[in-house]
Amino acid sequence: MTIHHVPVLIVGSGYAGLTAALMLSLRGVPCLLVERRATLCDHPRAHGLNLRSMELLRQVPGLEADLHRASRAAPGDNTVTIAKTVCGPVMKTMDSPGGFDTRRLSPTLMCSAGQDRVEPILLRHARMLGADIRFATELAAVSQDARGVRAALRDVASGEETTVASDYLVAGDGAGSAIRKSLGLDMAGIDGISHAVSILFEADLSIAMGGRGFLLCYLRHRDFTGAFVSCDDPDRGQLNIEYDPTREADSDFDVARCEKLVRAALGQPDLDVRILDVLPWRMSALLAERMSLGRVFLAGDAAHIMPPVGGLAGQTAIQDAVDIAWKLAMMIKGEADPALLDTYDAERRPVAQLSIARATENYVERLRQDRSDLSDAFGRVSNLDVAMSYRYRSPAISLEEPDDGSPTDDTMHPSGKPGTRLAHVLLMRDGAEISTHDLVGSNFVLLAGPLGSNWIEGARAITRRLPVPVMAYQIGVDLIDSSRLLLARTGIQPDGALLVRPDGFIAWRSLSCAADPTEALERAINSAACLAPMTHLRDPSVQRGEGFWVGTQIPERLHGE
Missing domain, CATH: 3.30.9.10 (D-Amino Acid Oxidase, subunit A, domain 2)
Structure with missing residues (x-):
C-alpha cells in the first residue's frame, strides 16, 4: 500500500480550513486540505471581516488589498440599521459611513465582502503559497495514535481511495462535524x-x-x-x-x-x-466540550456554533485557524514543545464561549427583545471588546498578578498585559511608517523601551542557544515612536520590554529592567514556547495508542504496512 505523508491534514474548505491552509503555507509547512464538495459554496452566508481578522490576514502579502477589491463597498462605507422594512423609517442606526474612526485602533480597515467573495481569494493565496487543496475528496475513515494520524481519502467521482499519514489533523468540517462526533465530544x-x-x-x-x-x-x-x-x-x-x-x-x-x-x-x-x-x-448557541483531542484540533463551526448576529461567527473561525496554524508550525519546525499545542483549547475555547454569549445577546437586542431568557451578563461584554480585545490565559502566557479575570481588554485603552492583543501604534522604521502589527507574524518579537538595551543584548545571547526565533527591536534605535504612545499603550517603563507572539498577542511583559535581563527573557521565551518544564495536558488515552474512527469504512490496518 502506498501511503502519502503530509505534516498537516485539513478537512473542510470554509473559513477555518482555508485560513489554516493559508497560514500554514505562509510559514512553509506543507499541508493537504480536502473538501467533499466539488467547488466552494457560492451562497454569501457570512458578510464582512472585522478589524482583528483583517490584522491577521494582512500578514499574507497582497491579501489585504485583494480582499478590499472584492467588496463593492469601500472600507468604512457600512450602514447597519433596525427597521420594520428596509425602505421604511429607521428605528435605530447602529453604524453609518464615517460613524466610527478606527484608525487609532488598527492598521487595517474592515472589509464588507461576503463569504462567497472571500473564500476564493483565500483559496487562491493558499495555493500560491503551496497548499495542496483537493475538492470532490471526502474523508472516508481516519484514526490517530501517539505517532500520528492516518486517513483514508476517497475521490467522490471515481470512488478511488488513498491513504494519507499526517502528524496532525485540523477539523474544519462544519456544524455537523463527523470528526467531532467520532471523537465523542459533546456540544x-x-x-x-x-x-x-x-x-x-x-x-x-x-x-x-x-x-x-x-x-x-x-x-x-x-x-x-x-x-x-x-x-x-x-x-x-x-x-x-x-x-x-x-x-x-x-x-x-x-x-x-x-x-x-x-x-x-x-x-x-x-x-x-x-x-x-x-x-x-x-x-x-453551542460549544464543544473540548476543541482538541490528541493530534486533532476542531476549528470554526466544528467547535462552536453561534447566532450570526454581529459578525462574530466567521471571525472566530478565522482566528481559531490562525492560532492553531502558528503553533503547529513552531512544533513541526522544532521551535516549541508539544505542550504548546495544548494551549489551543485553553486559549480558544473561552474566546469561543465569550463570542457565543455576545452573539446571542446581539440576537436578543437587535431582533428578539422578547427572548430575554437567552440573555446573561457574560453576553453583555462590549461587542467591540469581544471582537477586538479578547484575552488569552494559558501556560504559554506569563500572567501578571493580580489577574482581574476579565475576559477582554479595553479596546479604546489597551493595558499591554500579557494575554492581550498588542496595541496598534504607528512607528518609523528605516524612514517608513509602519504599525506595531507590521512587526509580528513570522516570529516572536521583543519590543524594548528606549532605555532597554540590556534586553536587546540578552535576546542576542539567548537566540544563539534556543530554537525559538526572536526578532528584537529597541524604541529610539530600531524604531522611532514619534507619537510617544507605545509606552503608554503597553504599560512598560523606558527600561521595560514585552514579548509578542506571531499572532500579535503579548506573551510576557517586564514593566522595567530586571536584575538579570538575559535570565528573565530566557524564562519568558521558554514559557511562551512551552519549553520550560510543565505538566502536559495531552489526552492519556491517545498516548496509550487508542484512536478514533469516522465514517463507515474502516481499513483493517492503518499502521505497520
Whole structure:
C-alpha cells in the first residue's frame, strides 16, 4: 500500500480550513486540505471581516488589498440599521459611513465582502503559497495514535481511495462535524434557538440601497423577524427570515412565497424579484466540550456554533485557524514543545464561549427583545471588546498578578498585559511608517523601551542557544515612536520590554529592567514556547495508542504496512 505523508491534514474548505491552509503555507509547512464538495459554496452566508481578522490576514502579502477589491463597498462605507422594512423609517442606526474612526485602533480597515467573495481569494493565496487543496475528496475513515494520524481519502467521482499519514489533523468540517462526533465530544448550550431560511435573490435594489456601499438591516416586520444584507453584486440581496418549525417546514418556502417575503421585507410591493437560492438553517448557541483531542484540533463551526448576529461567527473561525496554524508550525519546525499545542483549547475555547454569549445577546437586542431568557451578563461584554480585545490565559502566557479575570481588554485603552492583543501604534522604521502589527507574524518579537538595551543584548545571547526565533527591536534605535504612545499603550517603563507572539498577542511583559535581563527573557521565551518544564495536558488515552474512527469504512490496518 502506498501511503502519502503530509505534516498537516485539513478537512473542510470554509473559513477555518482555508485560513489554516493559508497560514500554514505562509510559514512553509506543507499541508493537504480536502473538501467533499466539488467547488466552494457560492451562497454569501457570512458578510464582512472585522478589524482583528483583517490584522491577521494582512500578514499574507497582497491579501489585504485583494480582499478590499472584492467588496463593492469601500472600507468604512457600512450602514447597519433596525427597521420594520428596509425602505421604511429607521428605528435605530447602529453604524453609518464615517460613524466610527478606527484608525487609532488598527492598521487595517474592515472589509464588507461576503463569504462567497472571500473564500476564493483565500483559496487562491493558499495555493500560491503551496497548499495542496483537493475538492470532490471526502474523508472516508481516519484514526490517530501517539505517532500520528492516518486517513483514508476517497475521490467522490471515481470512488478511488488513498491513504494519507499526517502528524496532525485540523477539523474544519462544519456544524455537523463527523470528526467531532467520532471523537465523542459533546456540544453544550442551546440547540435550536430558532429556525430560518436564507433567500438569495436578484432585484433592482437602487431604492433600497440609496447609494450606500454596504447595508445590513435587522427587520422587525409585523409578520416576521429577520435581516436583509446587501451583496457584492449590485442587484443581489440576501434575506434571512425566521420561522416556527412547529407550524412550518422548509418546503413551505417555495419561490412564490420567497418573492412575497422579499417584497415585504424591502417595503416595495411591486418589485420584480428573481429567487436564486433558498438555504434552510438552524440558529444555535453551542460549544464543544473540548476543541482538541490528541493530534486533532476542531476549528470554526466544528467547535462552536453561534447566532450570526454581529459578525462574530466567521471571525472566530478565522482566528481559531490562525492560532492553531502558528503553533503547529513552531512544533513541526522544532521551535516549541508539544505542550504548546495544548494551549489551543485553553486559549480558544473561552474566546469561543465569550463570542457565543455576545452573539446571542446581539440576537436578543437587535431582533428578539422578547427572548430575554437567552440573555446573561457574560453576553453583555462590549461587542467591540469581544471582537477586538479578547484575552488569552494559558501556560504559554506569563500572567501578571493580580489577574482581574476579565475576559477582554479595553479596546479604546489597551493595558499591554500579557494575554492581550498588542496595541496598534504607528512607528518609523528605516524612514517608513509602519504599525506595531507590521512587526509580528513570522516570529516572536521583543519590543524594548528606549532605555532597554540590556534586553536587546540578552535576546542576542539567548537566540544563539534556543530554537525559538526572536526578532528584537529597541524604541529610539530600531524604531522611532514619534507619537510617544507605545509606552503608554503597553504599560512598560523606558527600561521595560514585552514579548509578542506571531499572532500579535503579548506573551510576557517586564514593566522595567530586571536584575538579570538575559535570565528573565530566557524564562519568558521558554514559557511562551512551552519549553520550560510543565505538566502536559495531552489526552492519556491517545498516548496509550487508542484512536478514533469516522465514517463507515474502516481499513483493517492503518499502521505497520
